[in-house]
Amino acid sequence: MQSSVNPPATGLERPAEVPDVVAVKRHYGRWAAVVVLAAIALGSAKSLAQNPQLEWGVVGQFLFDGQILEGLGQTLLLSVVSMVVASAIGLVFGFFRLSANPVLRTLGSLYVWVFRSVPALIQILFWGNLALFAPRLGIGIPGTGWSLVSAPTNDVLSPFAASIVALSIANGAYLAEIIRSGLLSVDEGQHLASSALGLTWWQAQRKVILPQALRVMIPPAGNQFITLLKETSLVSVIAGGDILSHAENISGYNLRTIELLIVAAIWYLAVTSAATLGQNIVERRTSRGAGQQKRKSKAEAARTPKEASL
Amino acid sequence: MSSVDIVNVHKSFGDNEILKGIDLQVRQGEVVCLLGPSGSGKSTLLRCVNGLVMPDKGHVSVGGNLIGRKVHNGKLHDLSGKEASTQRERIGMVFQQFNLFPHLDVRDNLMLGPRALKLGGKAELEDKARHLLGKVGLANRAAAYPSQLSGGQQQRVAIARALMMEPDLMLFDEPTSALDPELVGEVLDTMRSLAQDGMTMIVVTHEMAFARQVADRVVFMADGRIVEDTTPHLFFDSPETERARAFLRLA
Ligand SMILES: Nc1ncnc2c1ncn2[C@@H]1O[C@H](COP(=O)(O)OP(=O)(O)O)[C@@H](O)[C@H]1O
Numbered sequence: 001m002q003s004s005v006n007p008p009a010t011g012l013e014r015p016a017e018v019p020d021v022v023a024v025k026r027h028y029g030r031w032a033a034v035v036v037l038a039a040i041a042l043g044s045a046k047s048l049a050q051n052p053q054l055e056w057g058v059v060g061q062f063l064f065d066g067q068i069l070e071g072l073g074q075t076l077l078l079s080v081v082s083m084v085v086a087s088a089i090g091l092v093f094g095f096f097r098l099s100a101n102p103v104l105r106t107l108g109s110l111y112v113w114v115f116r117s118v119p120a121l122i123q124i125l126f127w128g129n130l131a132l133f134a135p136r137l138g139i140g141i142p143g144t145g146w147s148l149v150s151a152p153t154n155d156v157l158s159p160f161a162a163s164i165v166a167l168s169i170a171n172g173a174y175l176a177e178i179i180r181s182g183l184l185s186v187d188e189g190q191h192l193a194s195s196a197l198g199l200t201w202w203q204a205q206r207k208v209i210l211p212q213a214l215r216v217m218i219p220p221a222g223n224q225f226i227t228l229l230k231e232t233s234l235v236s237v238i239a240g241g242d243i244l245s246h247a248e249n250i251s252g253y254n255l256r257t258i259e260l261l262i263v264a265a266i267w268y269l270a271v272t273s274a275a276t277l278g279q280n281i282v283e284r285r286t287s288r289g290a291g292q293q294k295r296k297s298k299a300e301a302a303r304t305p306k307e308a309s310l
Numbered sequence: 311m312s313s314v315d316i317v318n319v320h321k322s323f324g325d326n327e328i329l330k331g332i333d334l335q336v337r338q339g340e341v342v343c344l345l346g347p348s349g350s351g352k353s354t355l356l357r358c359v360n361g362l363v364m365p366d367k368g369h370v371s372v373g374g375n376l377i378g379r380k381v382h383n384g385k386l387h388d389l390s391g392k393e394a395s396t397q398r399e400r401i402g403m404v405f406q407q408f409n410l411f412p413h414l415d416v417r418d419n420l421m422l423g424p425r426a427l428k429l430g431g432k433a434e435l436e437d438k439a440r441h442l443l444g445k446v447g448l449a450n451r452a453a454a455y456p457s458q459l460s461g462g463q464q465q466r467v468a469i470a471r472a473l474m475m476e477p478d479l480m481l482f483d484e485p486t487s488a489l490d491p492e493l494v495g496e497v498l499d500t501m502r503s504l505a506q507d508g509m510t511m512i513v514v515t516h517e518m519a520f521a522r523q524v525a526d527r528v529v530f531m532a533d534g535r536i537v538e539d540t541t542p543h544l545f546f547d548s549p550e551t552e553r554a555r556a557f558l559r560l561a
């Protein structure tokens with residue numbers, strides 16, 4: 001067979017005999033690494049499991065404890081509400097940053113700059129301790145002493161409300177950037193075509209620009225949500241009522257600090273994994289938006305011969 | 311009464327003066343081809359006609375209505391965004407890059423404008439879309455997405471999309487420049503039939519044969535000025551200026 005394909009090798013040096021079989025690669029290094037890692041994992045698991053200081057029974061006892069589950073609910077509520085509010089804030093400031101109006105543009109940049117630069121923990125402490133420097137909150141005209149409504153800050157801004165405010169504003173800055181780059185990814189011609197059709201600015205955004213920008217925005221916005229889910233744990237510093245606040249509450253009297261941290265960690269692991277899974281599904285669905293066109297064309301291609309024969 | 315009246319239009323971008331005093335009238339039903347070298351300001355002028363670009367000086371009126379501005383106390387003031395949008399409804403525009411909406415199928419590309427502006431009921435507009443797609447020879451592609459169409463088909467969809475708004479005036483900005491040569495003809499045919507139906511058209515193009523056959527007038531621009539404004543016959547057979555002769559030699 002070889003001779004039928006290759007011209008006869010006259011005067012050409014070749015090895016005497018070449019086998020056909022290619023040897024299977026053996027990844028000795030990988031196997032060695034697995035053995036080492038397994039040993040480390042086993043050792044850690046053993047020391048965790050057998051550590052007399054660590055009572056796994058306590059972890060199991062509190063995993064589905066009423067207070068913990070309530071805290072879990074608050075964590076989820078805090079994440080979802082903050083994400084929704086942050087998206088609304090981000091939409092407004094994302095548009096500000098792209099505005100032709102220099103005042104709005106500057107306002108947008110300032111907002112993003114300040115709230116992305118100051119650590120979320122400080123922002124949470126600030127809102128949680130607002131009463132220290134503004135004992136009353138209200139609506140009125142500054143300097144005149146006249147006020148329409150006013151109430152003690154601590155009545156209006158519970159630790160939970162302060163947590164929502166802090167997380168929404170801090171994450172709004174990140175979402176403003178995500179939304180801005182999503183809007184920028186849409187071709188200039190789409191704006192021209194929308195305007196030429198007689199759409200107003202907002203109609204063009206809603207029906208033409210945002211639907212296209214969304215595809216670009218979804219992956220980073222999903223990551224931001226997962227970050228936010230974990231970031232909610234910071235509100236435990238103002239007793240924001242999240243799962244970690246409750247875990248700390250409990251360990252405050254039973255002194256099982258590590259066990260309760262493990263309880264919280266298990267829930268974060270579960271919730272974050274679920275969110276990651278959700279993000280993957282949403283991403284697949286939106287990228288199918290582009291794929292949908294392909295599927296449709298296949299359906300059409302399949303139909304065309306029939307139509308032609310009619 | 312002329313349908314389009316461009317009076318002393320000046321436009322600069324930064325320090326670059328792109329339009330240096332343009333005067334041009336287009337009558338109802340007239341087809342005017344706008345020719346000129348790249349960078350001479352043709353697109354900018356076309357965008358002044360529907361208010362996508364606002365002149366720094368001078369004005370444009372279409373059907374007697376000042377575009378994008380109103381007179382108040384002896385000065386021109388910008389219209390609100392909503393008022394300016396309403397003016398554009400009846401001025402169709404077709405772009406070199408088609409600019410179809412990629413997230414919508416052909417039918418929804420046609421329906422989006424009239425639906426947003428509530429120009430008719432759904433069934434009525436669907437009928438109209440079907441009719442116009444038939445007219446541009448794409449009756450069977452209503453469910454396709456722009457990415458599935460050839461350039462020529464996309465541009466014909468773009469023309470149908472503009473016609474959905476029942477425009478009194480159509481602006482074309484190099485509608486065939488992005489097309490493979492074998493697809494140019496189908497788009498020009500569509501435009502020719504539109505011209506025969508009596509549509510007022512301003513067409514920026516490099517298709518000299520089209521300009522010669524279809525245009526009532528040829529306007530030649532260079533460096534932000536109108537250099538010649540004449541009949542196709544005179545422009546192509548005996549251009550008056552050296553600039554036009556040089557341009558035609560290269561074309
Ligand atoms: N929005 C804009 N900002 C800055 N410069 C522009 C803008 N639009 C057009 N120009 C400039 O104006 C000049 C003329 O452009 P254009 O009207 O597109 O010419 P043409 O269509 O005849 O090729 C070009 O040099 C272009 O770079």
Ligand SMILES: [Mg+2]
Nearest residue numbers: 352353354484
């Ligand atoms: Mg141009």
